[in-house]
Amino acid sequence: xxxxxxxxxxxxxxxxxxxxxxxxxxxxxxxxxxxxxxxxxxxxxxxxxxxxxxxxxxxxxxxxxxxxxxxxxxxxxxxxxxxxxxxxxxxxxxxxxxxxxxxxxxxxxxxxxxxxxxxxxxxxxxxxxxxxxxxxxxxxxxxxxxxxxxxxxxxxxxxxxxxxxxxxxxxxxxxxxxxxxxxxxxxxxxxx
Numbered sequence: 247x248x249x250x251x252x253x254x255x256x257x258x259x260x261x262x263x264x265x266x267x268x269x270x271x272x273x274x275x276x277x278x279x280x281x282x283x284x285x286x287x288x289x290x291x292x293x294x295x296x297x298x299x300x301x302x303x304x305x306x307x308x309x310x311x312x313x314x315x316x317x318x319x320x321x322x323x324x325x326x327x328x329x330x331x332x333x334x335x336x337x338x339x340x341x342x343x344x345x346x347x348x349x350x351x352x353x354x355x356x357x358x359x360x361x362x363x364x365x366x367x368x369x370x371x372x373x374x375x376x377x378x379x380x381x382x383x384x385x386x387x388x389x390x391x392x393x394x395x396x397x398x399x400x401x402x403x404x405x406x407x408x409x410x411x412x413x414x415x416x417x418x419x420x421x422x423x424x425x426x427x428x429x430x431x432x433x434x435x436x437x438x
Contacts, residue, residue, distance in 0.1 A: 257310055260286055262317030264343035270335050271308050280310055280376065280406060284428045288404060289314060291424070291435070292372065295402065296320055299371035302396070304356050304387065309336035311374040316345040320372075324350045326359050356383075357390055364394035371401050379408040385415055388436070392419045403436040 257269040260282065280288070288311075289296070297319040303312030304326050312323035323345075325336050333353045340346040352359055356377075373391060377383035384405055391397055403420060409430050415422070417436075424435040 257308060258282075259314055259317045259343060260289070262314070262319065264313065264317035264345060267317075267343045269308055269310060269313065269339045270342070272329070272331055272335050281428075281431070284406070284431050284433065285310065285314060287426060287428065288433055289318065291426070291433075292402065292404070295372060300368070302326070302370040302373040304360075304373065304375045305377045305383075306336055306351075306374075307332055307376065309339050309351075311376065312349070313339055313343055313345060315372065315374075316348055317343065320348070322348045322350070324352060324370075326352045326354065326356050328353065328355050357387060360387070360390045360394060360396065363396055369396055369398040369401070371398055373397060373401070373403040374406075375403060376406040380411050384411070388415065388417055388420055392417060397438055399438050401438060405434040405436070407432050407434065 257271060259265055259267045296315055299320045301312055301315045301320045301323040303323055306312060306325040306327045309325050312325050316323050327333055333351055336351050340349050375387060384407060391403060397403060409427060409432050419438055420436040422434060422436055426433045
């Protein structure tokens, strides 16, 4: 849940073990947390897949999506972001929600970390990807996910993007199977 009080955005975990816990946000305009409406719709679509899943949260920002997944019963979540401020906020939010035991936070460039992750042979059930809008990061990141085999067979990659973000995708293994638009935000769902 997200409220707006005196110019400050307040995020909350919608449901699960951490329901109602407030999440700290990152100051400034560089981080754009997923709104309640979009987050609620996203988790309704994924409802039967969250329990026991291994989740990867790319361009994690506040950790909002991965924390929601953990609250709803995901077995684990890995958060990746290159911003030191975001990494600090994610760790604070995990501690506050008491979900840090099932979480790993990795600072660094998403694409560089993904390339290194292929060496650990771990595959994920769900990958959340919320890159900065209009930076042309979607195609390259999806290609690295494909090439490095970090998504399980029948796994899902969810990409959040701006409706204005042009993404002519050229993918081999990942197939787009669902697109939902919420105002200026578009959720694209891919599977193997």
